[in-house]
Structures are given as C-alpha cells and as structure tokens.
Amino acid sequence: MTGRIGGGSSARTSPIYPGYRGANQVGLRASNERLALSLIRIHGQLSKAQIAEITGLTKQTASVIVRALEAEGLLSAGRPVKGKVGQPSIPMSINPEGxxxxxxxxxxxxxxxxxxxxxxxxxxxxxxxxxxxxxxxxxxxxxxxxxxxxxxxxxxxxxxxxxxxxxxxxxxxxxxxxxxxxxxxxxxxxxxxxxxxxxxxxxxxxxxxxxxxxxxCSAELAYGLAGGAPDFLYIFIGHLLDGGIVQHGRLGFSWRDARPGIGRILVPSATGGVVPLGTSVSVDDVGLAPGSRAPDPELRKWIEASSSSISLAIHSASALAAFRGIVLDGLMPQWVRAELVREIKEKLTAVGASDLASLFVREGTSDRQAxxxxxxxxxLLDRFFLQSDTNGSAGSGEA
The missing domain is CATH 3.30.420.40 (ATPase, nucleotide binding domain)
Known part of the structure; x- marks a missing residue:
C-alpha cells in the first residue's frame, strides 16, 4: 500500500489554474493521480465528472483514477448527490487515514x-x-x-x-x-x-x-493561505532570513542547491556597504520571541530597517522572475509580522512601479501550525500531490 504514487522527487502541490491539464496516456497515470488528489485537497471534495471537467481528462480516465485511489484508501466516497438528470454524482474527499x-x-x-x-x-x-x-x-x-x-x-x-x-x-x-x-x-x-x-x-x-x-513553505502550500496562489515569493525570518520563489506550486529553493534564495540578494548595510539579506535580517537582532508583546523603540527601528531591506530585495527578485505576491512568515509575534507586512506594502507602493504595487503581501500561518x-x-507533498513542470502542465511519472 505504501509508496503508491511515483513521479519523482521535489513535487509540490499547486492550486488550480489554466496551465494545469491532465494527460490520458497510460504512462502518465501517476501524474494524473497526483493531479486528482491535489484538486480534491484544494476543493474539499469533487466528483469524477468534476475532476474530468477541470483537468480535461476523459470521464473514463477520471473514473479509473478515482477508483484506484479509493481502492488504495487515499480517497473516501461521500453520499450520492442526485441531479436533475442522469445518475447521482458521488463526491470524493481525501481520506484522513490514507x-x-x-x-x-x-x-x-x-x-x-x-x-x-x-x-x-x-x-x-x-x-x-x-x-x-x-x-x-x-x-x-x-x-x-x-x-x-x-x-x-x-x-x-x-x-x-x-x-x-x-x-x-x-x-x-x-x-x-x-x-x-x-x-x-x-x-x-x-x-x-x-x-x-x-x-x-x-x-x-x-x-x-x-x-x-x-x-x-510546504505547510503554507498545503494548509495555509498560500494555497490560493501558484506563484509567490516566500520569506521566512528566523535566526537568518530564508526563502525563495514558488512557481507553479513548486519550491525553487532547497538546501541541495545553495544558489537560489532571496537571502543571497545584496542590500545596503548600516555601515554603507552591502550585505546578503539573509544575514541582515534576524529575529535575534532584537530578541524576538513568540510571547513578545509591547513594542519598544529598538523593535520599531528593526521593523523599519527590515521592511526596507526586504522591499529592496523583492524589487530585485521581481526583475528576474514573475510572481503574484509575497508571503512573509517567521519566528515572531503575530503583531510584529503584521507590522512588517504593512510596512512592506507601503514601501512597494512608494516605489511607483505598478507591478510591485499590485502584488499581494500577506502573513504566513506558521504560528497557527504545529x-x-x-x-x-x-x-506529504512530494509523495502524493501535484508536481508541475516549468510550463505549468501536470508532471509525469510512472504508474
């Protein structure tokens, strides 16, 4: 039962958008299974006919995929829903025990x-x-x-x-x-x-x-607000600032490849030189902790300086890659994160570039996750959910 869906490593989920289409070839069964699971995860429940309509798969192919996933315990069937014509549709949902x-x-x-x-x-x-x-x-x-x-x-x-x-x-x-x-x-x-x-x-x-x-970022894609956007810049502030671009639901940063990552972008330092963003913004600078409450002058200075550096890095990143927004998270109190988001929004608007001003900037949800x-x-994402290629089409894999 275990290890049921193939399709390679580093797969990430992605929300629905027109680039994701299924394929009817037998060799792409694993990819289509990931696609079906991803769609059902996002929507909560879908019938076979709805899966076929969204993906462009034939109804027969969608039915075969859903039956296989149900037989393997990954999907659960709900109560039939009667329509005006034809057979009742059966909504399928992710089986928590799958x-x-x-x-x-x-x-x-x-x-x-x-x-x-x-x-x-x-x-x-x-x-x-x-x-x-x-x-x-x-x-x-x-x-x-x-x-x-x-x-x-x-x-x-x-x-x-x-x-x-x-x-x-x-x-x-x-x-x-x-x-x-x-x-x-x-x-x-x-x-x-x-x-x-x-x-x-x-x-x-x-x-x-x-x-x-x-x-x-993986948790944000699977269960947070970022699941509603396939392309965004993810920023996580801890001992160091880390993160990078997510495109078509796929993370573009990992420890296996030290090159990509927003932390490598150079920003002005307090001494007049330049430093990597990753080392210039840290929760250690002001002793932030999740239980911190009252603001103080030093923390306000940190928020102002950090938001300025992050905004400059966002501007640089946008020159080389397309993304629809920014998700900012980190090991800090919620009100500090909210202030950072507000300051970044204002600074991006002040730049005067319409593409930056139109980006969504939202808080991550790590403090609400275990x-x-x-x-x-x-x-979880790698083994069972959708992997997309750079064109946004459904990834392939062996059945």
Missing part, C-alpha cells in the same frame, strides 16, 4: 515532533529538549520519541506510515558549523545528512531532509 507522516523540526536546544494524517491533522506532538547543538543526544532522544509514537499505532496505521520529514532550523546549523570551526551554516549539512541516513536505517522509513523555511507539521508536509 497516509501518516512524521515531522521532526530540529532547533538549537529543542526539537518538535508530530504525527500527521493525510489531511494535516496532528494526531500527536511532543517537544524534545537537548543540549545546544549536541547531535549525539539529539539523535538518541529523537529515536526514542519516534519509537514510542510508533508503538501506539495500530497495525493498520503502521502500514500507512509513509515517511519522516526533517526540518533543520538555521540556529542549529550555525551552532554545528561553529563547533566544527567552519564559517557559514551551510557547512554543517553533512552532519544532518548523516543523522538522516542513520534515522532511515533505524526506522526503516524514507527520510526527507530540508531547511526550516522549506518546511514552513511546529512539526511543516516538516511532515515535505514528504
């Missing part, structure tokens, strides 16, 4: 682990504490927590447990790199690759490893 995923977010001093169902419901979650950057202790505690969670699953749930997504925060990356006497957090990835390999051997599950921002959910969304 697949389970584990998500593990690794921070400097603690990790968050969550067991997530196929519709993003968090079945269980825990916070694990360990010494700052202590990889050996981290691995031991994580193994024990995963084993304990799995021990409580029924045999049916065990069979549906698919993968583990691991999201690595920039603060622990920096700490591990510093402990090795190396500069730059990217140099620490080998440590986490080794951890992922060991965890795969220990758990016998497929492991997905990526940055914290990728996990947060911390481990984003990590679990990395394999």
């Amino acid at each position: 697949a389970l995923f584990l998500g593990l977010r690794l921070g400097l001093r603690h990790a968050d682990i969550a067991l997530v169902d196929f519709v993003g419901g968090v079945l269980e979650q825990r916070r694990l504490s360990y010494g700052a950057g202590e990889m050996g202790e981290l691995a031991r505690i994580a193994y024990a927590a995963i084993a304990e969670m799995r021990s409580r699953l029924t045999s049916a749930q065990q069979a549906r447990l698919e993968d583990i997504g691991i999201a690595v925060a920039s603060d622990i990356l920096a700490a591990v790199a510093s402990g090795k006497g190396e500069e730059g957090p990217e140099s620490a990835w080998a440590e986490f690759e080794e951890l992922a390999l060991q965890m795969g051997e220990e758990t016998r599950l497929r492991i997905y490893l990526d940055r914290d921002a990728v996990a947060a 911390a481990g959910l984003g990590a679990a969304c990395i394999p």
